[in-house]
Amino acid sequence: MQTRTLVISLLLFCLVVFAGAFVIYDRSQGTNEPAVVEKTPLVRDYSPVIGPEDAPVTIVEFFDPSCEGCRAMNPYVKQIQAAYPDNVRLVLRYVLFHKGSEEAVR
Known part of the structure; x- marks a missing residue:
């Protein structure tokens, strides 16, 4: 007990x-x-930006114009931008994965 x-x-x-x-x-x-992050090392001043600067969501896409995989993702990224035009901005970062990419980026 x-x-x-x-x-x-x-x-x-x-x-x-x-x-x-x-x-x-x-x-x-x-x-x-959530914590507010002012700057990110992924977004460069020279990177092309599509969408509002003050969007709460930023998608950074590492993109090679000669890459088939990058091209395959493009419709999905466009779909997200179309669904949330005021809430998403797209930052393109060009990378060179394939031959001939340098000419396509210029």
Whole structure:
């Protein structure tokens, strides 16, 4: 009987300590607002930008005009831009994956 009471008391104590720690941790986290990032190393000043400058979502696409995979993704990117014209901006970063890409980028 004493062992049972001791085990139940210990479990209740652990539950109270855990609940208290959770409440303290939750309060210390502050608000759940996302962090605002002003600059990103992926967006360059010389990169072509399509869409509003103040859009909440920025898609950075590493793009090679000679790449078939890049061309295959283009309709999906256009679809996202068409669905959310005021909320998405597209930043193109040209990369050279294939022969002849230098001429296509110029």
